Amino acid sequence: MSSKEVPQTLTIAGSDSGGGAGMQADIKTMQENHVFATNVVVGLTAQNTLGVQMVQPTDVEMIDAQFDSLFDDFDIKAAKTGALFDQIRVSAVIKNVKKHNIHPLVVDPVMVAKGGARLLDDQGIHAIINDLLPLADIVTPNLPEAQVMYNKPIETKDDVIDAASFIQQLGAKNVIIKGGHQSGDLIEDYVLLENGDSFIMESPKYDTVRKHGTGDTLSSAIVASLAKGNSVEDAIIEGKTYIDKILQSEILVGHGHGPLSHWGAENAF
């Protein structure tokens, strides 16, 4: 028998019963990237590839208990937040991030699912902007989320650069503005690092509806890489490489916005 230590990670997020996004996407991504995934369930969704049918946030007492259980036992090397639903849950998460000194922390400021369902209320948005971003090592808004944080439309490349700088000034050390919602044949994810360096991660835009959970998958792949001890810049590039690979091996699941093949980076096809 052989035994080895493995990096342990944490997703603080909502559950997607359909398995394509939320903490299920996170756990699958972490597993495929060879780290051990733990989770704090901040809320449940009844969800499939057609949309979100019901949402039920978790009691704060239960959120606290999950954090205490994990930090009594595991050696968490990196963590992420996903859907946090409302101001009460955002505050509970912030309290526990501080209590357990959780870092590096990737904040995926999930606001709306691809089908249009809201996964964060207005007060929750304010709490993330004002109180969670200053604790974030990396924040990963998509274009609509970046616009909410920037409080202005983002229409040009210069707007993206200005928005990233604005979001960094809100307190997040490193910023990725994801380009999945861009039109055209190419996608550009814009990265602004803590030291002021910036770069663009460009990829072809795959013409598919089977991309449910792309944001969760990118942020979780980054967490996995950080947990292995890689630098922020390398972790971001590894995360993008992973999502780009698995988007190229489609699986046919469900009747709407289908999930990703999280094992697709292993050339399973």
Ligand SMILES: Nc1ncnc2c1ncn2[C@@H]1O[C@H](COP(=O)(O)OP(=O)(O)O)[C@@H](O)[C@H]1O
């Ligand atoms: N159609 C696509 N083709 C290629 N890459 C994509 C596509 N859609 C999303 N991505 C990539 O997936 C990641 C998540 O982006 P995005 O879809 O904008 O986030 P979210 O799921 O939070 O809306 C980014 O790295 C983005 O470049």
Ligand SMILES: Cc1ncc(COP(=O)(O)OP(=O)(O)O)c(N)n1
């Ligand atoms: C429970 C839950 N969390 C997050 C999301 C959104 O995830 P995301 O990766 O942004 O994927 P899309 O929904 O945009 O495909 C979710 N749907 N459910």
